Amino acid sequence: MSTSETAGYMEMDLLRFTTAGSVDDGKSTLIGRLLYDSKSIFEDQLEAMEESSRKRGDEHVNLALLTDGLRAEREQGITIDVAYRYFATPRRKFIIADTPGHIQYTRNMVTGASTASLAIILIDARKGVVEQTCRHAFIANLLRIQHAVVAVNKMDLLDYDEDTYDAIVTAFQDFASRLDNLVAITFIPISALRGDNVVDKSTQMPWYAGPSLLQHLETVYVGSEENHVDARLPVQWVIRPQSDTHHDFRGYAGRIAGGVFKPGDDVLVLPSGFATRVTAIETFDSDLEEAFSPLSVTMTLDDDIDVSRGDMIVKPNNPPSVDQDIEAMICWFSERPLRARAKYVLRHTTKEVRAVVREMRYKVDINTLHKVEGEPEFRLNEIGRIALRTSSPLFYDRYNRNRTTGSFVLIDEQTNETVAAGMIV
Amino acid sequence: MLSYKLNHVRQLESESIFVLRETAAQFDRPALLFSGGKDSIVMAHLARKAFHPARIPFMLLHVDTGHNFPETIEFRDRFIAAIGARLIVAHVQDSIDAGRVVEETGPNASRNKLQTVTLLDALEKHQFDAALGGGRRDEEKARAKERFFSHRNDFGEWDPKAQRPELWNLFNGRHHHGEHFRIFPLSNWTEMDVWQYIKREAIDLPSLYFSHERVVVDRHGSLLAVSDVVRPQAGETSENRTVRFRTIGDMTCTGGVDSVATSLDDIIAEVAAARETERGTRSDDKRSESAMEDRKKEGYF
Numbered sequence: 093m094s095t096s097e098t099a100g101y102m103e104m105d106l107l108r109f110t111t112a113g114s115v116d117d118g119k120s121t122l123i124g125r126l127l128y129d130s131k132s133i134f135e136d137q138l139e140a141m142e143e144s145s146r147k148r149g150d151e152h153v154n155l156a157l158l159t160d161g162l163r164a165e166r167e168q169g170i171t172i173d174v175a176y177r178y179f180a181t182p183r184r185k186f187i188i189a190d191t192p193g194h195i196q197y198t199r200n201m202v203t204g205a206s207t208a209s210l211a212i213i214l215i216d217a218r219k220g221v222v223e224q225t226c227r228h229a230f231i232a233n234l235l236r237i238q239h240a241v242v243a244v245n246k247m248d249l250l251d252y253d254e255d256t257y258d259a260i261v262t263a264f265q266d267f268a269s270r271l272d273n274l275v276a277i278t279f280i281p282i283s284a285l286r287g288d289n290v291v292d293k294s295t296q297m298p299w300y301a302g303p304s305l306l307q308h309l310e311t312v313y314v315g316s317e318e319n320h321v322d323a324r325l326p327v328q329w330v331i332r333p334q335s336d337t338h339h340d341f342r343g344y345a346g347r348i349a350g351g352v353f354k355p356g357d358d359v360l361v362l363p364s365g366f367a368t369r370v371t372a373i374e375t376f377d378s379d380l381e382e383a384f385s386p387l388s389v390t391m392t393l394d395d396d397i398d399v400s401r402g403d404m405i406v407k408p409n410n411p412p413s414v415d416q417d418i419e420a421m422i423c424w425f426s427e428r429p430l431r432a433r434a435k436y437v438l439r440h441t442t443k444e445v446r447a448v449v450r451e452m453r454y455k456v457d458i459n460t461l462h463k464v465e466g467e468p469e470f471r472l473n474e475i476g477r478i479a480l481r482t483s484s485p486l487f488y489d490r491y492n493r494n495r496t497t498g499s500f501v502l503i504d505e506q507t508n509e510t511v512a513a514g515m516i517v
Numbered sequence: 518m519l520s521y522k523l524n525h526v527r528q529l530e531s532e533s534i535f536v537l538r539e540t541a542a543q544f545d546r547p548a549l550l551f552s553g554g555k556d557s558i559v560m561a562h563l564a565r566k567a568f569h570p571a572r573i574p575f576m577l578l579h580v581d582t583g584h585n586f587p588e589t590i591e592f593r594d595r596f597i598a599a600i601g602a603r604l605i606v607a608h609v610q611d612s613i614d615a616g617r618v619v620e621e622t623g624p625n626a627s628r629n630k631l632q633t634v635t636l637l638d639a640l641e642k643h644q645f646d647a648a649l650g651g652g653r654r655d656e657e658k659a660r661a662k663e664r665f666f667s668h669r670n671d672f673g674e675w676d677p678k679a680q681r682p683e684l685w686n687l688f689n690g691r692h693h694h695g696e697h698f699r700i701f702p703l704s705n706w707t708e709m710d711v712w713q714y715i716k717r718e719a720i721d722l723p724s725l726y727f728s729h730e731r732v733v734v735d736r737h738g739s740l741l742a743v744s745d746v747v748r749p750q751a752g753e754t755s756e757n758r759t760v761r762f763r764t765i766g767d768m769t770c771t772g773g774v775d776s777v778a779t780s781l782d783d784i785i786a787e788v789a790a791a792r793e794t795e796r797g798t799r800s801d802d803k804r805s806e807s808a809m810e811d812r813k814k815e816g817y818f
C-alpha cells in the first residue's frame with residue numbers, strides 16, 4: 093500500500109464479526125488463512141509460531157497458535173477465552189471476535205456476538221448440521237445478529253461434492269426458518285486448509301456461483317444496524333469545568349444510543365420528566381449540526397435543570413418504556429445457579445440499580461429450541477426467560493429494537509462478578 | 518438515513534471516549550499511565566476530547582526506569598504543560614534504593630521487569646483504583662485476550678482464566694477495597710489506526726519516532742542506542758545509522774529500525790509495508806514465548 097492509497101483509509105467502514113465452530117472443524121485454520129492472505133500476520137509472529145510448532149512436534153505450522161495467546165491454551169491445545177483479531181483490506185476494516193467451540197461455549201459466544209453484526213458459522217461438510225451448529229445459530233439470533241455466513245468447510249475431503257453441500261444447505265435452512273432475527277444467510281462451500289473460496293474463488297467448484305468468503309465480507313451491506321429513529325442519550329458524566337472561561341458551563345456527556353439529535357430539538361429528561369431544548373451538541377473539534385448513534389458527544393440544554401449520570405435525554409414524541417418490571421431473556425454465566433428471589437446489581441446503559449428475580453419463566457433447550465417450564469434454577473451457560481423487578485425504573489427499549497437500551501448485565505453483589513447477560517423482551 | 522454512518526476511525530474514537538468517561542464515572546481515583554510513547558499520547562489526546570472544555574479528571578502517572586531516552590522526558594514535560602495536566606513520576610531508581618527490587622546484572626540487564634514493582638507501589642501509595650493504559654489487542658497475543666476493564670486483585674495480579682465477560686458496552690468496574698482495574702481505551706485500535714489518527718489530528722510526537730542519525734549497536738537483531746546504559750560489549754561494534762523507533766520504552770530493550778521515514782506519511786507507508794510487528798523490536802517480549810503474559814500476570818502494564 094503506498095501513501096496515496098492510504099488516503100481512503102479513514103473512510104473505510106468497520107465490520108465486526110464473530111466466528112464459531114465445533115472442535116476440529118477448522119476455525120483456527122480459516123482465521124489463520126484470512127489473516128495470512130490479507131497480510132495481517134507478520135514475519136516475527138510466523139517465526140514464533142513455527143518455533144512453537146517445532147517444540148510441540150507438530151507436523152505443520154499450527155495456525156491455532158496465533159489465536160491461542162495464553163500459556164494454558166497452548167499447553168492444552170484449546171482456546172479458553174474470546175480473542176479479538178484485526179485485519180483490513182483496501183475496502184473494509186474487520187474485527188473478529190474468535191470464540192472457542194467447547195469450554196464455556198455459550199458464555200464466550202454470547203460475549204463475542206454482543207458486539208458483532210455478522211456471524212460466521214462453520215460446518216464440517218463430513219458431519220453436516222450438528223447440535224453445535226444449531227446452538228451457534230440460536231445464539232447469533234438471540235443476540236440479534238442479522239447476517240450469517242454458513243461456511244461449509246473441508247469440501248476437499250468430499251471431492252467438492254455438490255449434492256452433499258446442497259443437503260447441508262437444506263438442513264440448515266430447515267432449522268433456521270424458526271429464527272426470526274437471522275434475516276440474511278449466505279452459504280459458501282470452502283476448504284480453509286487449501287484456500288478454496290476463502291480469499292479467492294475456487295476452480296474446484298464450478299457449480300458454486302457465489303462470492304468467496306472474503307469477497308462477501310468486504311461487500312455485505314450491514315448499514316441498518318444502528319437505530320436512527322428513537323432518540324436516546326444516556327447521560328454518562330456531567331462536565332462542569334469550574335474555570336473562569338466556562339464558569340456556568342454544564343454539559344451532559346454520553347454516547348448516543350439511538351436516533352438523531354439537533355440543536356433546537358425539544359427533549360425530555362428522564363426520570364424527572366423535565367421538558368427543555370437542546371442548546372448545542374459539542375465536541376472538542378466543533379459544534380455539530382446533528383448527532384447520531386454511536387457518536388460520543390456533550391449536550392447542553394436551555395434550562396438549568398438537575399441532570400445526572402444514569403438519566404436519559406430523549407425526544408418527547410417517542411420516549412422509551414419506563415418500568416420497574418422487566419421481562420428478559422438471559423444467559424447465565426456463573427457456577428452458582430440462578431434461583432427465584434435472588435438479588436443482583438443490574439447495569440443498564442449508564443445506570444446501576446438493584447434487581448430481584450421475580451419469576452423463572454422457562455429455560456430454552458438450545459438444541460431443540462423447546463421451552464422447558466417449571467425449572468427451579470438456571471445453571472452455567474443456560475439460557476431462558478425471567479421476570480425481574482428493579483429498585484428504580486429503567487428507561488428501556490426492547491432488545492430487538494435497540495441493542496444498547498435493550499441490554500443489561502447482572503452482577504453478584506458479593507463477588508462483583510458479571511453473572512448474566514440480559515436482553516429485554 | 519444512509520448518511521448516518523460513522524467510518525471506522527470515528528467509531529474507534531467514540532468508543533475510546535466512552536471508555537474514558539466510564540472510567541471517570543466508575544472509579545474514585547483513576548490515573549492515566551503516560552510513558553511519552555505514541556499510544557499514551559493518543560490516549561491523553563482522547564481524554565482531552567472526552568472531558569472538553571473541562572480538564573482531564575485524571576492524574577498522569579509516569580513510571581520512569583531512569584533509562585529513558587532524553588527526548589522522551591523532554592517531550593513529556595512539554596506535553597504536560599501544554600494540556601495543563603498533573604503528573605506524578607514514580608522512579609524505578611527509588612525502588613532499587615529502597616531495596617524493593619534488585620537490579621538485574623549481566624549483558625542483557627534491563628529495568629523493564631522492575632517497573633512492575635514501582636508501578637504497583639505507586640498505585641498503592643496514591644490509592645489509585647484504576648490505571649488507564651495505552652495497550653492494544655493487536656500488539657501481542659496475551660494482550661489480544663485483555664478486556665477493556667481488566668480486573669487486578671489485591672496483589673495487582675491478572676488472572677486471564679477468570680476474566681469477567683464483557684458484553685455490549687457494559688463495563689463492570691466494581692471492585693473490593695485494595696483491588697484495582699487496568700483500563701485499555703485503545704483495545705480495538707491497530708498500529709495503523711493509531712498512525713492515521715495521529716496524522717488526522719496533527720498530534721505532536723517525540724522526535725524519536727522520526728528518522729535520524731544515531732550511534733547504535735546491533736544486539737541480537739535489535740539496534741540499541743548507544744548511551745550511558747547501553748555500551749558495546751566484546752565482539753560488538755557501534756556504528757552510525759539512520760534509524761527511527763517504532764515503539765518507545767526503556768533504552769536497554771527498545772531497538773530502532775533502519776528507516777528514512779521523516780514524515781507521518783513516510784511512517785504510514787512504512788507501517789503498511791512492514792513485515793514485522795512493532796513489538797518485534799522489543800527484546801523484553803523475546804525472553805520467552807509467554808514473556809508478556811507472565812509479566813502481565815504480575816501486574817505489568
